[in-house]
Amino acid sequence: MAPPGTTRLQRWENRAEWPLAGAALLFLGAYAVPIVDPDVPPLVHTVCSVVVVAVWVLFALDYAVRLVLADRRGEFIRRNLFDLAIIVLPLLRPLRLLRLVTLLSVLNRAGSHGLRGRVVTYVTGGTALLLICGGLAITDAERGHPDATIHNVGDGLWWAVTTMTTVGYGDTYPVTTTGRFVAVALMLGGIALLGVVTATLASWLVERVAEADDEDQAATRAQVETLTAEVRELRARVETSLATDRKT
Amino acid sequence: MAPPGTTRLQRWENRAEWPLAGAALLFLGAYAVPIVDPDVPPLVHTVCSVVVVAVWVLFALDYAVRLVLADRRGEFIRRNLFDLAIIVLPLLRPLRLLRLVTLLSVLNRAGSHGLRGRVVTYVTGGTALLLICGGLAITDAERGHPDATIHNVGDGLWWAVTTMTTVGYGDTYPVTTTGRFVAVALMLGGIALLGVVTATLASWLVERVAEADDEDQAATRAQVETLTAEVRELRARVETSLATDRKT
Amino acid sequence: MAPPGTTRLQRWENRAEWPLAGAALLFLGAYAVPIVDPDVPPLVHTVCSVVVVAVWVLFALDYAVRLVLADRRGEFIRRNLFDLAIIVLPLLRPLRLLRLVTLLSVLNRAGSHGLRGRVVTYVTGGTALLLICGGLAITDAERGHPDATIHNVGDGLWWAVTTMTTVGYGDTYPVTTTGRFVAVALMLGGIALLGVVTATLASWLVERVAEADDEDQAATRAQVETLTAEVRELRARVETSLATDRKT
Amino acid sequence: MAPPGTTRLQRWENRAEWPLAGAALLFLGAYAVPIVDPDVPPLVHTVCSVVVVAVWVLFALDYAVRLVLADRRGEFIRRNLFDLAIIVLPLLRPLRLLRLVTLLSVLNRAGSHGLRGRVVTYVTGGTALLLICGGLAITDAERGHPDATIHNVGDGLWWAVTTMTTVGYGDTYPVTTTGRFVAVALMLGGIALLGVVTATLASWLVERVAEADDEDQAATRAQVETLTAEVRELRARVETSLATDRKT
Known part of the structure; x- marks a missing residue:
């Protein structure tokens, strides 16, 4: 690249x-x-x-x-x-x-091989960052509101985890408008996380199953190679024949 | 088309x-x-x-x-x-x-390329519309009911988001029959959203992985082309030989 | 079959x-x-x-x-x-x-084409049956329990929907052991539903994307056909040449 | 191996x-x-x-x-x-x-065929173990806490199921820090479960749909075989011709 x-x-x-x-x-x-x-x-x-x-x-x-x-x-x-x-x-x-995704993309560039490896690195890092930032932001937004269910960073991180995994017990939930926007970001992140986990697994399974298919293709290619050798041999024979004809 | x-x-x-x-x-x-x-x-x-x-x-x-x-x-x-x-x-x-899906299909037709691009446009638009309409409809249905947890459009939109992402904290939920039907529509939309996000990611990953496979196929085709050239050369040689034979 | x-x-x-x-x-x-x-x-x-x-x-x-x-x-x-x-x-x-799955398999046999079509029919029917049966069974199990949150069939069906879609607001939930076993069946059904929806979409997208790949293969086959015709022509020429040689 | x-x-x-x-x-x-x-x-x-x-x-x-x-x-x-x-x-x-995964990997080695079969065995076993261990661990962690909603192993297992399926009614949820760490493990397990179920289904569907593709490839290979036979026949004819030429 x-x-x-x-x-x-x-x-x-x-x-x-x-x-x-x-x-x-x-x-x-x-x-x-x-x-x-x-x-x-x-x-x-x-x-x-x-x-x-x-x-x-x-x-x-x-x-x-x-x-x-x-x-x-x-x-x-x-x-x-x-x-x-x-x-x-x-x-x-x-x-x-x-x-902070800047930091993430740097870490990512340093140490991973293959497309799925990069996807996994990126998603793991992004999820961790989103959890930490979401937990901090929700605590900042909610703390102090009279109806708040999130009072400290521990509650904030716990809420971030239950939201991103879409479990949503309802023991902690945002009541402020800012907090609800943070929640939407985490929910979208959660859907993306689930999608990426599933898609990576599916791609891995499909590839493994497709390996037999690749072997079929290699067999076709080997056959074509054999055939090419056969034709070259034939051509050499014809050339020889023409040469001897010309001599006579 | x-x-x-x-x-x-x-x-x-x-x-x-x-x-x-x-x-x-x-x-x-x-x-x-x-x-x-x-x-x-x-x-x-x-x-x-x-x-x-x-x-x-x-x-x-x-x-x-x-x-x-x-x-x-x-x-x-x-x-x-x-x-x-x-x-x-x-x-x-x-x-x-x-x-309103009419509006969506128009927007869709105007500006996107490729199958996955169209799927993403359609899903993003459909999700946004479903959220807005669901938020309005639930507010209309619930407001006024004595046990209602949804009292204004802000609550309605927040509920729509928690429902479509299947988080479902339980701080807001429908209590009327109309509201529950709206909820079912949003839940189905949420399952479809999750499915489409995952499927699009999976399809993209599978395609990227399959590109190596395509290169294999291109190699086979190149070999067949080489072979065809070889045979044509051979035939030309034979034709020449026949022509000289006839002359003699 | x-x-x-x-x-x-x-x-x-x-x-x-x-x-x-x-x-x-x-x-x-x-x-x-x-x-x-x-x-x-x-x-x-x-x-x-x-x-x-x-x-x-x-x-x-x-x-x-x-x-x-x-x-x-x-x-x-x-x-x-x-x-x-x-x-x-x-x-x-x-x-x-x-x-009741007996009934479903009969309906299924009657009217659908293709693998994905059959999968969709089966899943739609199975989901509807599971919702209805789950809603009835939970109402039967919970009604009468002092702490019950599900009091009639309407509540039961609403609970079945929130459970199968994994939204789980928590406004209705089983408190009896029988009810919790019904819930486990519905949750498993919900996970299966989500999986089938996503997998069907992914399979459709992968197939569409793979169509270009199929065209590549058809091109290879067409080339091989051209080559075969070429070789047959060549062989006819050689046969003619041998026949005239023998005559002379 | x-x-x-x-x-x-x-x-x-x-x-x-x-x-x-x-x-x-x-x-x-x-x-x-x-x-x-x-x-x-x-x-x-x-x-x-x-x-x-x-x-x-x-x-x-x-x-x-x-x-x-x-x-x-x-x-x-x-x-x-x-x-x-x-x-x-x-x-x-x-x-x-x-x-206990040690136990699982042993069971797994004993009795399953094919990649998807092994995946299904592993996931079913892992999910069951995670549910049982999570249910026990949460009961141990929560029981005794004044605000606890989980009081016995029955509650613990029920909570484990609602968490792994990401339903999360909110009738039971951890309040201790230890309990919340157990919850995170179960949620990650739940996301993995959903991902594996979907990916396995998608892989199966993709493979079934790809079977037609494999037939296309087999057709190409059959054509190449016909062509090879044709060329061998031709070469034999040319060899015969050269032999008779030499004799005369």
Whole structure:
């Protein structure tokens, strides 16, 4: 996939990848701390807010640089709508956390082979991230509401798991509008998770069953090879015959 | 798919498509307004009722015209049972909303390529419509019942999402018979949604894995081509030999 | 599928099919009446009980006759374990209702083409039967229990739908042990339903995508045909040449 | 799969398989008894504790012996991480029960044919084990908590079923942290179950539909065979011609 002559955009993206992944992880930490412990000292709270803003600026800068370096800007924007969504909507706190997929794609690139292997890596990582971010976001949104059933991060993570697996006991559920939007994101993630698990298993089973089919095809090819050899032999014989005829 | 000599029925359907889509959207608006805000002034309420009836008349007229224009009427009725159901059952308010699939099929025709692309467009649109219509219908059905857990359109849409994703927390659930029928429609839609998401992913994975298989087949074909060239060469040689034999 | 020389067992099964289907339907009616209306007059109650027992005797007789007519009895028993389970366990009332699958298989045989068509027919019918029987059985099991949330057939059917679709709001749920066993049967049915819907869609999508693959194969076959014609022409030429050689 | 010259490691594993399976079953019994009946006499309680510890020692010894016998120890550890997890984490009681998969893999090896058959056996066994262990573990974890909704093994098993099928009524749900971890394991098991059921059905349907495709391929192969015969005939004719030419 990587062309031999890499463009300046590709070189930038390769160099920026790890720093941005680190920034995304930092963001998750800074986002998590005040939610996990709401009684954190004001200084820590301020530091976390600064980190959150700083990471946002970093991502925006990265997007701007890539846009400038891109050959065809219209196509670049169309192909990176998700990156744009992450930058443009900083006020929707839960959505901001999706920046972490940057980290995920880096991890993914490093260590997996084959299409299904990559799908499994991506889904496992994405599910874990979605659970953690969803659990944090719902706790932030619900805590403090008088009818809330989610009071701390433990409840939030438990709710995220019951939602993504579509079990939905109903012991914990969102009551705020923000919380319900977080829930919709997790439910969609859950349906995608179920779909990917099933599809990967189905693809594996179909491939195994299809292996016999491939052997049939190899047999056909072997037959064609035999036949080609036969025809070449015949042609050589005819050539010889013509040569001897000509001599006589 | 479109034959060069289009029939009068096809010309009618092409011309009627966009107006009917507009009418379906108008219907959704007129259906939604009195449910979203039950304290709407009586005049608006009356206008909405008139629009609902007018759209119904329009759809019935369209069906009648198409039936008259059809060559084989028995086959037309059999192939358009869904359209008939939408016309014949006007008293089942929630079912009436399914008319909007007309709008969907228009959107669908306009902008997507390939089978899976069309499936994804159709499912995304259908799911969104089903959620909106289900949320409106359940609010209309439940509001006012003493044991109701769904009191406004926000609750209705939230319930529709938890039902279609089969999460079902149990914080909101229908208590009226009409509401339970709406729920059954949404649950079936949810099972279909899950099925389509999974099947599309599985089909994509299977195809990617099968590409290696296709390359095998291309190799066989290339071999057969080589063999054919070999035989043609041989035949030319034999022809030459026969020609020289005859001359001598 | 039907061999020209039908055995006595097959003739019996063909002749017994429709009467047994009628008996199964009668059984469902007789089972339903006292559950739908618990205040039915004692005479009706007695008639229903008699019908239930009579249908059971009929099924047992049918099984006995088929066992006598079968060539290899060991194999017959092994291949008809489900029929045996229906006969031998008459005390497990809910399981008895599974006899109705007889009716289903008859309907199935009558009107559907292709593997996927048969699967869809079977699943739709089986789901409907499981819903109705599950709704009746749970009402019978739960009604009367002090903590019951299911009080009539309407509640029972609603609960059956929420269970089979795995939504499970929690507004209705079984509290008796019998009811929980009915629930397990419906949940398994629900998982099977979801699996079959998804698998049928996936199979359809895979087949459509594979059609291009089939065209490739047809192209290979056409090439081989061209080649065969070429070789036959060549052989005719050689034969002619040999014949003229011999003459001279 | 089994190479003719079995290593000492393989001989050990073959000999240890059945005793370890028995030990795993014993472990399940010893784990279950004090949970099913909490008022069991102190002596029985002590015996059960001893059995649980003894089985753990046995599994650890088996792992140690296999590690010593293995040729490449690094690879052995990497390929048997699951076995190691079972040994190293003895304090996480619910996880310990996963040792029973040993038993399952033995049963599996004994009696099933074909890939899908093995998948079905494995999933059915794994689901049953997960349900039983999950039901026991949740009862152990929840019973005694003031807000608990699960009070005995019957409730525990019922909760396990509603969780694995993702129905989640919400009549029973874990409130302790341990219980919630058990729940996560069961939910993951449930998603895997749904995925395997669907994937197996899809694979079966795809294979059935692909059989026509296989027939096409067989036709191609038959054609190539005809062609080969034709070419051999031709070559024989040419050889004869050359022989007669040489004689004259």
